[in-house]
Amino acid sequence: MHRKLPVILIVLFIAVPIYTHAFGIDRISIDSGLIYIGNSDQNSAPSPVLRTLGANIPVFRSGLFVLSTGIQLWGSFYTYSRQRALPQEMEAPGGLWNWILASMLDSRFGIEYPFNQTLTLGSDMGISFLMRFPIVSSEAAKPDRLPVMQYFFSKGRFLYPETSIYLIWNVYKRVGISFTVKSYYPVFHLWDSENLPFYDQLLITGLLSFIIKF
Numbered sequence: 001m002h003r004k005l006p007v008i009l010i011v012l013f014i015a016v017p018i019y020t021h022a023f024g025i026d027r028i029s030i031d032s033g034l035i036y037i038g039n040s041d042q043n044s045a046p047s048p049v050l051r052t053l054g055a056n057i058p059v060f061r062s063g064l065f066v067l068s069t070g071i072q073l074w075g076s077f078y079t080y081s082r083q084r085a086l087p088q089e090m091e092a093p094g095g096l097w098n099w100i101l102a103s104m105l106d107s108r109f110g111i112e113y114p115f116n117q118t119l120t121l122g123s124d125m126g127i128s129f130l131m132r133f134p135i136v137s138s139e140a141a142k143p144d145r146l147p148v149m150q151y152f153f154s155k156g157r158f159l160y161p162e163t164s165i166y167l168i169w170n171v172y173k174r175v176g177i178s179f180t181v182k183s184y185y186p187v188f189h190l191w192d193s194e195n196l197p198f199y200d201q202l203l204i205t206g207l208l209s210f211i212i213k214f
Helices: 005-022 139-156
Strands: 027-037 049-062 065-081 084-087 098-114 119-137 159-172 175-184 203-213
Touching: 027 065, 027 175, 049 203, 065 119, 065 139, 084 139, 098 139, 098 159, 119 139, 159 203
Parallel strands: none
Antiparallel strands: 027 049, 027 203, 049 065, 065 084, 065 098, 098 119, 119 159, 159 175, 175 203
């Protein structure tokens, strides 16, 4: 395998620019930041603030308008209590925890306005889909894995409208940095009959992104 690695790298080096050019993709950003997850339950863990990693690609552009897609990944601990999946700490009494891998898949439409050759301000909105799966569980919490996943996917709790605002700093011709704030809104509270405050399961993300241009 190690003998094939240089060949694979060369193929990727050639193929990625060709692919991105053919489909009109002019940049890819690698994202890192923090995500806040609102939690109103006083008998579980406080609202988590977690590290997140991801990527973003603008797939279509026309003038100031841009259509983008992206993904954000993070991990967190949850427990199943009172018919709900709730944030939990690994060191919590009883050892009832499930480690959840979350992936936020989004598609957004927005506007980018270049102030000059260095700075560009952008804003967009769209629909995001939050996929959450229990990967590792404590021995005591293994029976709760299925109820936790069922809670995440029932009553549309995976559906999040999204808005964001960002600033792009074009450091060099083919390299840039962006600063982004995103909000994901738990609209499923309108029909899930849980009578929770709006901020419960509200997601707010702050991202610092490294941009590669083609």
